[in-house]
Amino acid sequence: MIDEQITESISDKLQSGTPPMMDWRAFADWISVDxxxxxxxxxxxxxxxxxxxxxxxxxxxxxxxxxKGEGE
Incomplete structure (x- = not known):
């Protein structure tokens, strides 16, 4: 469902100190998705x-x- 590139982008950005929750519109902008x-x-x-x-x-x-669970 969610593209592999988006998965990597989310994981990389989370390691850089992002908050544990985010407004869905900000999330869309953050991962560059409509x-x-x-x-x-x-x-x-x-x-x-x-x-x-x-x-x-x-x-x-x-x-x-x-x-991560889906990747196993």
Whole structure:
């Protein structure tokens, strides 16, 4: 579902001290993917997220663990 290049990009950026959660729009910009694509990933539960108030945040730590698990 998520491209291998995006997976590597996320892992590299996480090691450089990013926060454990990020607004989904900021996440889309961060990985250079169109907002509508990330919105559909969230809607289809392809990537882990949490809703706090009105905000939908992507759980980056859980996403990396999930991606590492798929590679095994």
């Amino acid at each position: 907002h509508t694509v990330v919105h559909m990933w969230l809607h289809r539960a392809y990537i882990p997220s949490i809703k706090i108030g009105r905000r939908r945040l992507v759980n980056l730590v859980q996403l990396v663990e999930q991606l």
